[in-house]
Amino acid sequence: MKLIKRYQFFLITVIIMLVLLTINRQTGIKAIRITGYSFKEMALVIPPVFVLLGLLDVWVPREVMIRYMGESSGLLGIFLAVLLGSAAAGPLYGAFPVAAVFMKKGVKFTNVLIFIGAWSTTKIPMFLFEMSALGARFAITRLLVDIPGIIIIAYILTSFVTKDEINEIYKKAEML
Amino acid sequence: MNNFLLYTITIVLLLVSYFKDKKKTFQALKKAWRSFENILPEFLGVIMLVGILLSVLNPPVISKIIGKESGWFGVILAGIVGAITLIPGFVAFPTAAMLLQNGAGYMQIGAFVSALMMVGVVTMPVETRYFGKKLTLLRNILAFLFSFIVAYIIGKVVGGL
DSSP states (O other): OHHHHHTHHHHHHHHHHHHHHHHOHHHHHHHHHHHHHHHHHHHHHHHHHHHHHHHHHHHSOHHHHHHHHSTTOHHHHHHHHHHHHHTOOSOGGGHHHHHHHHHHTTOOHHHHHHHHHHHHHOOHHHHHHHHHHHOHHHHHHHHHHHHHHHHHHHHHHHHHSOHHHHHHHHHHHHHO | OHHHHHHHHHHHHHHHHHHHOHHHHHHHHHHHHHHHHHHHHHHHHHHHHHHHHHHHSOHHHHHHHHHSOOHHHHHHHHHHHHHHOOOOHHHHHHHHHHHHHTTOOHHHHHHHHHHHHHOOSTTHHHHHHHHHHHHHHHHHHHHHHHHHHHHHHHIIIIITO
8 A cells, every 4th residue: 555655656657647648549559658768867877976976975074074065164065066066967867866965965955946046957977068069158058057056045045944944854855 | 869768767776676576566567557648638739729829829829920020029028928939849949940040030039948948838738737826826837037148148148149
């Protein structure tokens, strides 16, 4: 029963897929093909990301993370958050487990959010790809707007939540 | 190339860890597996949802939605399409280039690319697990609004010339 509840969302998507397949066979087959493709992407990128997370969790002491990215890390913390997020590989949903370990290690909340923002939009490999597809002017303009953007968004978001809510999120990360 | 680097780094670090401390290494692997297993249901659901959405919202449909319209209406539509789809970058950028060739404006493409990367409607179930409903919703709304600022500036800088 617990298993069904955990996989409830997945089961719903399976049902939608089956319905789509009966209504429109061609679109349904295409959906399965795209799912297979995304699954391959996940199977390729996610295992090393989680192994790195495990290693980070075990080897890097909390004090070190606090010193470099914690409450009083200042500009260095922001810089590291942007850098780590930009160097990442993989789709956005891979960023959240990393963020959870960061919180466990005492990384400041705004830096966690900056990291997520950077992962979502300023990834270096993607930037090179964007340049070749849409031109240097497009890619560089976007990057220059995005970097201050994600930092500002992180601070606005933090101002919207109370200290208690942040503590709650940190406590949840501890258990994940 | 990118994946190769990721795997190389992971394997090297894993080996270093193993030689330094076997017990700690197994502990790390156990932790890796536990956090993966924890989020797996959401991952699977999101991947299915992406497949379903992309089969319906393919590039021809998208280009029909934002290709012809100009101005802010097209920009907003482009932003919405970008927000609900989740296309890997190496598919998204050539698609965006193709849309540009088909007559979409730089502003629309700026909104599309920006929302595509920063807003994740389909990945919200995963995000909620870690950050809760309120923050997830707020982050996505702010990122969505920010996409229009990006679009405006790109429209001015790139399209204005």
